[in-house]
Amino acid sequence: MPHLNKAPRVGKGTAFGTFGELLQGVLPENDLDFLVTFPVARYTRSLFTPDPTRSEVTVYPPHKTKAQRLTVALLQSLGLPAGGMLVIDSEIPEGKGMASSSADLVAAARALCDSYGLAVPVLALQRCMQQVEPSDGVMYNGVVAFYHRKVELCEYLGSLPPVTVVSADEGGAVDTLQFNRIPKPFAAAEKDEYARLLARMGRAVREHDLATIGQVATRSAHLNQKLHPKRTLADMTRLAERIDALGVAVAHSGTCVGILLSPQHPRHAWQLQTACAAVQELAGNVAVHSSHDFTKTGW
Secondary structure, X not given: OOOOOOOOOOXXXXXXXXXXXXXXXXXXXXXXXXEEEEEEEEEEEEEEEEOOOOOOEEEEOOOOHHHHHHHHHHHHHHOOXXXXXXXXXXXXXXXXXXXXXXXXXXXXXXXXXXXOOOOOOHHHHHXXXXXXXXXXXXXXXXXXXXXXXXXXXXXXXXXXXXXXXXXXXXXXXXXXXXXXOOOOOOOHHHHHHHHHHHHHHHHHHHHOOHHHHHHHHHHHHHHHHHOOOOOOHHHHHHHHHHOOOOEEEEOOOOOEEEEEEOOOOOOHHHHHHHHHXXXXXXXXXXXXXXXXXXXXXXX
């Protein structure tokens, strides 16, 4: 058992979700699947109450079994007592490609470690997450390139300037485990393009170059059409061009398509109003998301 800094208590944990990905594909080196995270201000919050007198972890809501499995695995890996109560409270919609499951897992791990006064061991967390499902890199405090099938960090890229997303949900839900079993039908030339896009995205994030981020995200969305097509993507792309938006982004393995706007654009208010009205008419629903601000929340 690790040295504990304090007596166990009710622990708290929080994790952000994502709006799909800024980029997702396959790299030519060893056919590695990767994604670039797009953190947004939608959160999962969790509480963990340790109970050394019990030999199991119970979870509420009961269907959050992935978070329960992660908690059990992490307790075992850290040599901590096996019992406790885990409560998950999430504002991230499930099955939409917004990293709801990954956020549940990370928030649960943070609550567990907080209850025992421990720092979250990232590598141990990733090993435990590997046992549950492919996962986004939402355990990192910034935008990262991440090997989601392996649950391993590829590269830390940095943080984003503020971005607004006007989103349409095309409906339904996608099972992450099933989706990641689908063979990726990308040719060698496309894998080479993904490598170039990742290099461009890395530079753009480090330089806060929103124009290039939007261009790369748009290209990734269209490349993904052969794997998981979005019926509104062409219309959303034309709308983005018409209002001088940064571009579009998608939940590559989910159901959402979004138009990317910069709040620094001189006509941002008009862009936002126009996009919301047009997306509502196009898809029958609209939601607005903001990129997660790491500078204000102590992440």
